[in-house]
Amino acid sequence: MPLPEPVPELTSLDLLVSVSELGSISAAAGAHGITQPAASMRLRKLEQVLGIHLLERATTGSRLTPAGEATVEWATPVLHALESLLVGTSALHRSARSSLRLAASMTVAEYLVPSWLGKLAGERGGASVSLEMGNTASVAGLVADGRADLGFIEGARPPGRLSFREVLEDELVVVVGASHPWARRRRVLSPDELARTALLLREEGSGTRQVLAEALAEHGLEVVSAMELGSTTAIKAAAGAGAGPAVLSALAVADERESGALVAVPCEGLRLHRVIRAVWSGRLGPVAARLLAISAGRHPVAGQG
Amino acid sequence: MPLPEPVPELTSLDLLVSVSELGSISAAAGAHGITQPAASMRLRKLEQVLGIHLLERATTGSRLTPAGEATVEWATPVLHALESLLVGTSALHRSARSSLRLAASMTVAEYLVPSWLGKLAGERGGASVSLEMGNTASVAGLVADGRADLGFIEGARPPGRLSFREVLEDELVVVVGASHPWARRRRVLSPDELARTALLLREEGSGTRQVLAEALAEHGLEVVSAMELGSTTAIKAAAGAGAGPAVLSALAVADERESGALVAVPCEGLRLHRVIRAVWSGRLGPVAARLLAISAGRHPVAGQG
DNA sequence: GTAGCGTTCTAAGCTTCGCTTATGCCCCTT
DNA sequence: AAGGGGCATAAGCGAAGCTTAGAACGCTAC
Numbered sequence: 001m002p003l004p005e006p007v008p009e010l011t012s013l014d015l016l017v018s019v020s021e022l023g024s025i026s027a028a029a030g031a032h033g034i035t036q037p038a039a040s041m042r043l044r045k046l047e048q049v050l051g052i053h054l055l056e057r058a059t060t061g062s063r064l065t066p067a068g069e070a071t072v073e074w075a076t077p078v079l080h081a082l083e084s085l086l087v088g089t090s091a092l093h094r095s096a097r098s099s100l101r102l103a104a105s106m107t108v109a110e111y112l113v114p115s116w117l118g119k120l121a122g123e124r125g126g127a128s129v130s131l132e133m134g135n136t137a138s139v140a141g142l143v144a145d146g147r148a149d150l151g152f153i154e155g156a157r158p159p160g161r162l163s164f165r166e167v168l169e170d171e172l173v174v175v176v177g178a179s180h181p182w183a184r185r186r187r188v189l190s191p192d193e194l195a196r197t198a199l200l201l202r203e204e205g206s207g208t209r210q211v212l213a214e215a216l217a218e219h220g221l222e223v224v225s226a227m228e229l230g231s232t233t234a235i236k237a238a239a240g241a242g243a244g245p246a247v248l249s250a251l252a253v254a255d256e257r258e259s260g261a262l263v264a265v266p267c268e269g270l271r272l273h274r275v276i277r278a279v280w281s282g283r284l285g286p287v288a289a290r291l292l293a294i295s296a297g298r299h300p301v302a303g304q305g
Numbered sequence: 306m307p308l309p310e311p312v313p314e315l316t317s318l319d320l321l322v323s324v325s326e327l328g329s330i331s332a333a334a335g336a337h338g339i340t341q342p343a344a345s346m347r348l349r350k351l352e353q354v355l356g357i358h359l360l361e362r363a364t365t366g367s368r369l370t371p372a373g374e375a376t377v378e379w380a381t382p383v384l385h386a387l388e389s390l391l392v393g394t395s396a397l398h399r400s401a402r403s404s405l406r407l408a409a410s411m412t413v414a415e416y417l418v419p420s421w422l423g424k425l426a427g428e429r430g431g432a433s434v435s436l437e438m439g440n441t442a443s444v445a446g447l448v449a450d451g452r453a454d455l456g457f458i459e460g461a462r463p464p465g466r467l468s469f470r471e472v473l474e475d476e477l478v479v480v481v482g483a484s485h486p487w488a489r490r491r492r493v494l495s496p497d498e499l500a501r502t503a504l505l506l507r508e509e510g511s512g513t514r515q516v517l518a519e520a521l522a523e524h525g526l527e528v529v530s531a532m533e534l535g536s537t538t539a540i541k542a543a544a545g546a547g548a549g550p551a552v553l554s555a556l557a558v559a560d561e562r563e564s565g566a567l568v569a570v571p572c573e574g575l576r577l578h579r580v581i582r583a584v585w586s587g588r589l590g591p592v593a594a595r596l597l598a599i600s601a602g603r604h605p606v607a608g609q610g
Numbered sequence: 611g612t613a614g615c616g617t618t619c620t621a622a623g624c625t626t627c628g629c630t631t632a633t634g635c636c637c638c639t640t
Numbered sequence: 641a642a643g644g645g646g647c648a649t650a651a652g653c654g655a656a657g658c659t660t661a662g663a664a665c666g667c668t669a670c
Contacts, residue, residue, distance in 0.1 A: 002337045003319045003384070004391065010315060013390075014308045020536045026617065032307045038658055040619070045657095050394040059617050059665045064536055066411065066438050067397050072538045073415040074390035077560055079308070081386050085318075085379040086309065089355040092372050106371065110378040119565050122483065133371050178427065231325045231369055233377045255382060260424050331646060343629050345647065350628095364637045364646055 010082060012046040013075040015039055016054060020072045024061040084114040091117060091131035098130040100287045103139040103148035105207065107170065108276060110232075111251040112152075116294050120287075127287050135207060143279050150288045151279045152295070154207060158279040165278050167295050171250045172211060172272035175262040177242040183263040191219045191269050198226030200235050200246040212247050215270040236262065247272075315387060317351040318380040320344055321359060325377045329366040389419040396422060396436035403435040405592045408444040408453035410512065412475065413581060415537075416556040417457075421599050425592075432592050440512060448584050455593045456584045457600070459512060463584040470583050472600050476555045477516060477577035480567040482547040488568040496524045496574050503531030505540050505551040517552050520575040541567065552577075 011032075018028035029039035047054050054068035064072065091102070091113070104113055109131060117129055132142060136156050142148040144160055158164045174189060176182045182189075195216050201223065202209050213223050226244045229235045232252050239246040240261045256262040278292050316337075323333035334344035352359050359373035369377065396407070396418070409418055414436060422434055437447060441461050447453035449465055463469045479494060481487045487494075500521050506528065507514050518528050531549045534540045537557055544551040545566045561567040583597055 002323060003316065003387070007315050007387070008390075010312050011308065014312075017538060018307060020538050021542050023535070024617070035659060036618080037620085037660090041657075052394055052397045057618065060667065061617065067394075069536050069538070070397070070411070070415045070438065071390070071394055072536065073557075074386075074393050074419065076538065077386040078383060078390060080560065080564065081379075081382040082308070082312070085313075085376070085383060088379050089357055089372075089376055092357045092375070106375070110375045114379065115564070122565065133375065230328070231374045231377065233322060233325050233374070233381065237326050252378075255385065259385065259420070260427065329646065340630060341647075342631090342649085346628075362647065364635085366646065 006049045008046055008049050009042070010079070012042045013071075014079060015042055016046060016068070017072055017075060017079065019043070019055065019062060020064050020069070023063075025055075025057075084118060087117045087121070088114040088131070091129050092133075093130065098128045100127060100129045100150070100285070100291065101132070101148045102129060102150055102152070102291075103132040103134060103142040104152040105136060105139060105154045105276075106133055107154060107207075107249050107251055108152040109133045111249075111254075112276075112295070116291060119294050120291055123290070124287070140279060143281055146281065149280065149285060150291060152276060153279055154276050155211065155274045158277065162279045162281050164280075165292065165296060167276045167278050170274050170276055172208060172215075172247050172274075173250050173253065174245055174247050174265040174267050175239055175253050175257070176245045176265060177240045178260060178263055179242045180245070180263075182245060182265045185265060189265050189267040191216060191221060191267075194245075194267065194270070195219075195221035195224065197245060198224045200227050200229060200238050200244050201225045202232070202235065203228050203230070208247070208249060211272065211274055215272055218271065219269070311354050313351055313354050314347070315384070317347045318376075319384060320347055321351060321373070322377050322380060322384065324348070324360065324367060325369050325374070328368075330360075330362070389423060392422045392426070393419040393436070396434050397438075398435065403433045405432060405434045405455070405590070405596065406437070406453045407434060407455055407457070407596075408437040408439060408447040409457040410441060410444060410459045410581075411438055412459060412512075412554050412556055413457040414438045416554075416559075417581075417600070421596060424599050425596055428595070429592070445584060448586050451586065454585065454590060455596060457581060458584055459581050460516065460579045463582065467584045467586050469585075470597065470601060472581045472583050475579050475581055477513065477520075477552050477579075478555050478558060479550055479552050479570040479572050480544055480558050480562070481550045481570060482545045483565060483568055484547045485550070485568075487550060487570045490570060494570050494572040496521060496526060496572075499550075499572065499575070500524075500526035500529065502550060503529045505532050505534060505543050505549050506530045507537075507540065508533050508535070513552070513554060516577065516579055520577055523576065524574070 015028055015032055018031050019025055022028050022031065025039050025043065026036040029036045032039065043055060050071065052067045053065050054071055055062045056065055102113065113131060120127060132148060134142070136153040139148070139151040139153050140158055140160070140162065143151040143162060152167065154170065174194065209223070216223055227238065229238060232248065235246050235248065236253065236256060240256065245265065253262050257264055278295060280288065284292065320333055320337055323336050324330055327333050327336065330344050330348065331341040334341045337344065348360060355376065357372045358370050359376055360367045361370055407418065418436060425432060437453060439447070441458040444453070444456040444458050445463055445465070445467065448456040448467060457472065459475065479499065514528070521528055532543065534543060537553065540551050540553065541558065541561060545561065550570065558567050562569055583600060585593065589597065
């Protein structure tokens with residue numbers, strides 16, 4: 001479902017935030033490395049795109065209107081989320097030398113690493129971090145080979161003589177779109193019932209699917225797929241549209257559950273837990289140790305509520 | 306602190322999400338109303354801006370690389386936050402006729418209304434909602450005059466014969482930047498101590514400042530301002546930079562507390578609560594009733610933890 | 611009161627970027 | 641073997657955005 005046009009520009013939203021902090025258009029322009037007329041035009045266009053007055057301009061500077069203040073408040077989470085994206089993608093460059101080389105499973109890399117790196121950057125500015133994604137085996141391999149300083153794996157205990165530490169617990173949850181009958185269901189789901197239902201799943205080989213299959217296998221059951229999709233996003237979109245139930249990591253659906261787009265269905269009698277552990281080899285450097293401490297800090301519980 | 310250049314385009318991120326859902330560049334192009342070469346160019350540029358390969362192109366369609374999947378996951382919160390911004394700003398148009406006319410105090414309008422409207426839109430598509438912002442008195446006036454169907458006010462009990470209902474409780478919290486000494490403080494803050502400290506505040510007349518002043522007045526104390534700033538954002542930025550403690554609504558600093566940019570300092574003996582109430586006059590229409598139900602639903606507790 | 615500084619808008623000119631149309635190649639399917 | 645879907649390339653056009661330059665306005669200090 002594409003965005004409605006027209007869409008405000010990220011740089012213009014950022015510029016508006018700067019105006020609110022600095023008090024004048026020209027100061028904000030300077031901070032962004034553009035000229036004052038350019039900044040003025042961008043803000044005028046932003047007002048036009050949003051259809052509201054954002055600034056009260058005066059020859060002594062510019063103040064935000066109440067609508068402008070609200071827009072700044074609404075823009076802040078957009079820009080924060082963008083920063084996470086930039087932190088994550090920039091870590092994915094195969095940079096030659098980095099002060100910290102991470103390796104992580106998909107779930108950890110996608111949902112946890114950017115916020116950890118954000119906190120790390122908040123404390124020590126100039127740490128260049130690289131990130132490699134892979135399954136548990138390949139992450140363990142990178143760490144064992146010394147090609148990664150610190151790794152994060154799911155489920156299995158680390159092989160060999162790697163040091164490890166439990167970081168947090170993840171849990172798979174059954175989710176459906178808000179329009180699905182199960183969204184209003186009160187009874188707890190039984191393993192049997194889940195196995196009789198066609199589910200939205202990743203292709204064979206996905207770690208999440210494997211955990212689900214093993215949990216069902218303990219009851220002598222097998223997964224039935226309604227549709228095999230290529231990405232977590234595709235599964236979430238399909239489930240949200242009511243295409244059926246899906247089983248995903250609680251970390252992956254935290255946002256959608258909060259916004260109400262997806263509803264978790266309580267489920268009983270299945271071992272859908274998995275532990276996320278940090279692994280490393282030898283002695284940790286100072287930056288790696290700091291990241292480990294951040295990652296093992298308090299986290300919102302990924303419960304099934 | 307401006308964004309680093311270059312910044313990815315929102316429409317390109319949205320396009321990437323569509324590719325991940327639809328499985329091909331040309332299908333995504335069609336969904337966005339642009340031609341296939343244009344979509345191809347945008348995605349190529351996005352890859353260049355982010356510095357990573359996002360797509361595995363083939364003559365049978367395109368699949369996301371692992372890095373592409375992660376990018377989609379990271380883009381999703383950006384786009385969700387953007388949708389909230391668009392919902393909020395579009396409600397601020399003074400539209401001639403709307404199926405629901407809201408009035409709300411700044412805090413409610415900024416931090417709660419967009420998510421309520423998002424949920425409302427999720428259930429009933431075509432409700433056009435308008436939003437007016439103001440202080441408690443003006444909101445009550447709009448509702449009493451029949452120029453708003455439903456209002457949300459803070460603190461005071463609604464005047465006159467308006468119907469009302471408690472929606473949630475808000476709380477003011479003392480926050481400091483992560484580098485401030487109080488961030489690592491263990492002792493609880495006393496009213497006396499708070500009054501002896503110069504604080505970052507809005508100008509006189511702000512509702513938040515008034516609540517703080519009244520709470521201190523109960524102890525015979527007065528607020529001391531270190532700096533008077535024009536917007537909540539400016540205060541948060543200054544506090545985050547370590548300029549001093551600020552006192553803000555828990556709703557306003559929820560994001561920053563989660564990200565660690567701001568730290569709440571426990572505080573004892575002050576009445577920093579305020580109740581947020583919905584107010585209306587006469588009989589509620591179906592859309593207004595639905596929004597009221599959404600607003601009075603469960604919410605994350607705005608505690609002082 | 612006047613000079614000066616900082617703020618804003620306007621205007622003109624230029625460059626650059628992005629989209630569309632048209633075309634060719636490749637691979638899978640029938 | 642032929643057709644269709646999907647992606648890339650090339651050319652041309654149009655528009656959008658930035659910079660430089662100039663002018664008006666208001667506050668402040670002398």
